[in-house]
Amino acid sequence: MAWLVLLGALLCMSRVGVGSLGTEGFLPSMPHNCPYKCVCAADLLSCAGLGLQDVPAALPAAAADLDLSHNALQRLRPGWLAPLSRLRALRLGHNELDVLGRGVFTNASALRLLDLSSNALRALGRHDLDGLGALERLLLFNNRLAHLDVHAFRGLGALSRLYLGCNELSSFSFDHLHGLGTTHLRTLDLSSNRLGRIPVAHLAALPAFLKNGLYLHNNPLPCDCRLYHLLRRWQQRGLSAVSDFAREYMCLAFKVPASRVRFFEHSRIFQNCSTALARGLERPEEQLHVQMGRSLTLRCNTSAPAVRVAWVSPQHELLVAPGSRDGSISVLADGSLAISNAQPQHEGVFVCLASGPRLHHNQTHEYNVSVHFPHPEPEAFNTGFTTLLGCAVGLVLVLLYLFAPPCPGCRRCYRRTCRCRCWPRAPSPLRELSAQSSVLSTTPPDVPSRKASVHKHVVFLEPGRRGLNGRVQLAVAEDFDLYNPVGLRLKAGSESASSTGSEGLVMT
Numbered sequence: 001m002a003w004l005v006l007l008g009a010l011l012c013m014s015r016v017g018v019g020s021l022g023t024e025g026f027l028p029s030m031p032h033n034c035p036y037k038c039v040c041a042a043d044l045l046s047c048a049g050l051g052l053q054d055v056p057a058a059l060p061a062a063a064a065d066l067d068l069s070h071n072a073l074q075r076l077r078p079g080w081l082a083p084l085s086r087l088r089a090l091r092l093g094h095n096e097l098d099v100l101g102r103g104v105f106t107n108a109s110a111l112r113l114l115d116l117s118s119n120a121l122r123a124l125g126r127h128d129l130d131g132l133g134a135l136e137r138l139l140l141f142n143n144r145l146a147h148l149d150v151h152a153f154r155g156l157g158a159l160s161r162l163y164l165g166c167n168e169l170s171s172f173s174f175d176h177l178h179g180l181g182t183t184h185l186r187t188l189d190l191s192s193n194r195l196g197r198i199p200v201a202h203l204a205a206l207p208a209f210l211k212n213g214l215y216l217h218n219n220p221l222p223c224d225c226r227l228y229h230l231l232r233r234w235q236q237r238g239l240s241a242v243s244d245f246a247r248e249y250m251c252l253a254f255k256v257p258a259s260r261v262r263f264f265e266h267s268r269i270f271q272n273c274s275t276a277l278a279r280g281l282e283r284p285e286e287q288l289h290v291q292m293g294r295s296l297t298l299r300c301n302t303s304a305p306a307v308r309v310a311w312v313s314p315q316h317e318l319l320v321a322p323g324s325r326d327g328s329i330s331v332l333a334d335g336s337l338a339i340s341n342a343q344p345q346h347e348g349v350f351v352c353l354a355s356g357p358r359l360h361h362n363q364t365h366e367y368n369v370s371v372h373f374p375h376p377e378p379e380a381f382n383t384g385f386t387t388l389l390g391c392a393v394g395l396v397l398v399l400l401y402l403f404a405p406p407c408p409g410c411r412r413c414y415r416r417t418c419r420c421r422c423w424p425r426a427p428s429p430l431r432e433l434s435a436q437s438s439v440l441s442t443t444p445p446d447v448p449s450r451k452a453s454v455h456k457h458v459v460f461l462e463p464g465r466r467g468l469n470g471r472v473q474l475a476v477a478e479d480f481d482l483y484n485p486v487g488l489r490l491k492a493g494s495e496s497a498s499s500t501g502s503e504g505l506v507m508t
Contacts, residue, residue, distance in 0.1 A: 033060045043086065047071070055080055062086065069093040069115070078103035089113040093139070096120055100128040108132060115139040117163070123147040126154075134158055141165040141189065148172070154179030161187040165215065169193040174202035182206070182364075183310055183318060183353055187213040191245070195219040196252070200226045207351045207364040209312060212239045217248035220257070225273035227251075231263060286367050290342045291374045298337040298367050300352035307356040309335030314348025314369075347371045 034040035035056035038047040043064035047056065052071040059066070064086045073095040081087060090111060097119040105111070108131055121143040129135075135156050145167040153159065159180060164172075172178075172190060186209060198221065206214065211234060221227065231249065234242040242249070249263035261269060290296045300309050311319035311331060319337065323330040328346070330338045335354070339346055352365040 033058045035059065048091075059083055065089045067091045069095070071095050073097060076100065076104045079106060081105065082107045084108075085110070087111055089115075091115040093117040093119070098122060100125070102127040102130065105129060106131040109134060111135055113137045113139075116143070118142045121145055123149075124152045125149050126151050129153065130155055132156055136184075137161045139163045141167070143167050145169060148178050151179040153177065157181060158184055160184045163187070163189040165189045165191040165193070167193050169195060171195065171197060174199060174206065182210055183312075185210055185213075186316065187215075189215045190219070191215045191248075192218040196222060198222075198227065200224065200230055203227075204230060205364070207312070207353065208349055208366050209316060209351060211241070213241055215241050215245065217245040218250065220260070221249070221251045221263070222255075223251040223253050223261070223269055225270060228263065228270045228273060235264065286365075287370070288367055289370045289372060290339075292342055292344070292371050293374070294342050296339040296342055296346075296369065298339075298350055298352070298369075300335045300337075300354050300365055306335065306354035308354070310353045311337050312351040312353065314346070314350065342369075342371050344371050 034045075035047060035058060037050055038045060038056065040060060040063075043062050044067075045060060045063040045065065046067040048067045049070040052068070052073060055068065055073065055076065061083050063084055066084065066087060066089070069091045070093075073092065074097060076092075076097065078101065081090075085107070087108060088110060090108070090113065093115045094117075097116065098121060100116075100121070102125070105114075111132055112134060114132065114135055114137070117139045118141075121140070122145065124140075124145060124147070126149045129138075129152065132138075133155060136158055138156070138159060138161070141163045142165075145164065146169065148169065150173065153162070162180070162185065169190065170193070172195060177185070177188070188210065195216065196219070198216070203211075203214075228251075231242055235246060246264050247262060250260045251263050251269075253259040253261050253269055288296065288298075298311075300306070300311075309331075311329075313319055313324065313329065317324060319329060319331055321331045321333070328339065328341065328343065330340070332338055335352075337350065337352070347369055350367045350369060352367075354365070
């Protein structure tokens, strides 16, 4: 039995050994060509924060996002990106790069994002950015850039965001943007530099969408009247680049660094500036109003014939022939923009970009389109009809006043025509006394009209207990003879019977 137990134990140990070997065989291996200490995950390659002084030699070809930030890189050798044909984003921030050199980005034709921020770059040459035709975002802030070649950005035709803040630039060419086109550019950050001379006319000629993304705060700008009126107008128009950083716009009052004042808070410095200087700086937008569903045509009016015309929609879509992606906007052969069916989505600023050999620089023209819902047309006001109606209403009111007196004042109550109840009016004391004196008068009336009332009789009614105080209340009966008042009897209250009997019959 002992040998059977020993045999079972050996079999169990062999199974455990085989299982452990199988488990080791399925352990994940490092990706192919992944540099030492770097992290490779799918198409991401991160070598950040490793203190590298040189770029790793072997890089995986599948990398589309390469992160080499927070290292100590000082140089980039030409052609080092040749194996990375799929590269879309390259992060080189927080290194010690002081120069780029020609051919560094030659093989990065598919690159969309290039981050060179927080380095030690002092200048940007003519060919330092060659090969980046598809680049959309370029981050160069927080360097030591003091000089830009006049054609430093010439090959960046698709660039939409350029960040040059926190450098040492003392001038910038706003005329042609150092070779950079304005077709796709939406953000140009020049904040926190040393810009002291800015051509106001070139600023005013920029398209509206670029003015909205032009950041000039924290620069020693001159306290110039034309520049003040231009930036003030941008602030009133609500351009975000000015309105969001209004308190950080500074200017030198006396060309001394210690005389910095806030542009939009010290208006006394600009109180002597004439508004006539601001006229003609900017070409005003043309305000166009169209009803929803109608057609609209916009023409790009330039000072000279243009070879190439493009439009930018309110949604920042570049419009070239044949038109927009959804087909609602067409670009005609002569460069005009046609909207066949105006909708609320077409409301906003349309910008025309024209370029050609006869044009001194690229010209822009802006249209502010407003789309309104159709309103029903009001009926025409007929003066004759209203006059006739007024006369008729007035005539009816006059007839009602003459022939239809109000019910409370009518003397006779017509139950059928007037269904209101006539309440007898309470006789006033003065009227009551006058009636008594007229009835009891012994002198016959001389008026002929009263002959019909000679056979009237007087009836004495007993006074009420309240308010009469024993006075005699009279009522006229039909059989009373006014000329023979012998049978006249008086009845008085119990309280005044003695006084009445002593005086006898008194006729007043």
